[in-house]
Amino acid sequence: MDSDLYVAVTNDNIGVLKEMEGSRLSVGAQPTPTNNTVLHLACQYGILNQGGLDCAKLLQHWKGDLIKIPDNYGWTVFHYVAYNNLHKKVEYLVGADKDKSVVYQPDKEYKRTALHVAAYTGNIGVMQELLRYCPDSLELVDGSGRNILHIAVEQDRKPLISFILSFGANNNLLIKRDNQGNTPLHMIANLGCYVPELMDPSQGDLEVDWEILDKQNLSPIDILHCRQKTDTSADQAMARRTLISADLWLEEHLLVPTEKGITCGKNSRSKRLRGG
Numbered sequence: 001m002d003s004d005l006y007v008a009v010t011n012d013n014i015g016v017l018k019e020m021e022g023s024r025l026s027v028g029a030q031p032t033p034t035n036n037t038v039l040h041l042a043c044q045y046g047i048l049n050q051g052g053l054d055c056a057k058l059l060q061h062w063k064g065d066l067i068k069i070p071d072n073y074g075w076t077v078f079h080y081v082a083y084n085n086l087h088k089k090v091e092y093l094v095g096a097d098k099d100k101s102v103v104y105q106p107d108k109e110y111k112r113t114a115l116h117v118a119a120y121t122g123n124i125g126v127m128q129e130l131l132r133y134c135p136d137s138l139e140l141v142d143g144s145g146r147n148i149l150h151i152a153v154e155q156d157r158k159p160l161i162s163f164i165l166s167f168g169a170n171n172n173l174l175i176k177r178d179n180q181g182n183t184p185l186h187m188i189a190n191l192g193c194y195v196p197e198l199m200d201p202s203q204g205d206l207e208v209d210w211e212i213l214d215k216q217n218l219s220p221i222d223i224l225h226c227r228q229k230t231d232t233s234a235d236q237a238m239a240r241r242t243l244i245s246a247d248l249w250l251e252e253h254l255l256v257p258t259e260k261g262i263t264c265g266k267n268s269r270s271k272r273l274r275g276g
Helices: 003-010 014-019 023-028 038-044 050-062 077-083 087-096 114-121 124-133 148-154 158-167 184-191 220-226 234-245 268-273
Strands: 256-258 261-263
Touching: 038 077, 077 087, 077 114, 077 124, 087 124, 114 124, 114 148, 124 158, 148 158, 148 184, 184 220
Parallel strands: none
Antiparallel strands: 256 261
């Protein structure tokens, strides 16, 4: 890549870019050794302010296919926008991506889309914009089979969890099993994440299936119940108390820890747990 072009893009120098319009720009706009295009660079550095957006528009105008080119890691412009929380730039970039296919494009190693990257970094503004233009990306999963709710719980990002639920998360999102057999509900129970919108009927209207089973035939409530007291966090204690008060803590549905081990409940599911 032309060194003058590199400096101009990373420093928002649109004047230099305009001077380079023509053959020099075409020759100098070759990707970097890691296959970063000038638009990648603009999103990583220059696009952080209005001048950067002008640069991005100019570059996209000159070389219309830039928006679709991934780097060596499979990251597109949208991945960098998500990582750097450039939510104000999403509208322009989605408009430049006529068929919106790049928004859904996963990276090479982890198979994460820009929406997954935004979830990992907790960049709600970017997620809000991406979902506004591509609402059907809500339930996409990465290479681990995890959706954005799995990721939000794993990263303990409660504002993000609340956003996802308020955006329109349905029970399918809540009970989606990842490659390890865990649903977001199982992760909420195991990691001790108190989510009032899910656990307190007075704070939400979602129909939550707390009896969904993982690969070990355990429900999220079973996991909460079987945690050792020494491992119980304040969040887990709050989650347990809330589920009890909501009449979801039904003794016959649970595994009961005893001094000699675990005693199963009386219903058919508990019999399956002990092989009966």
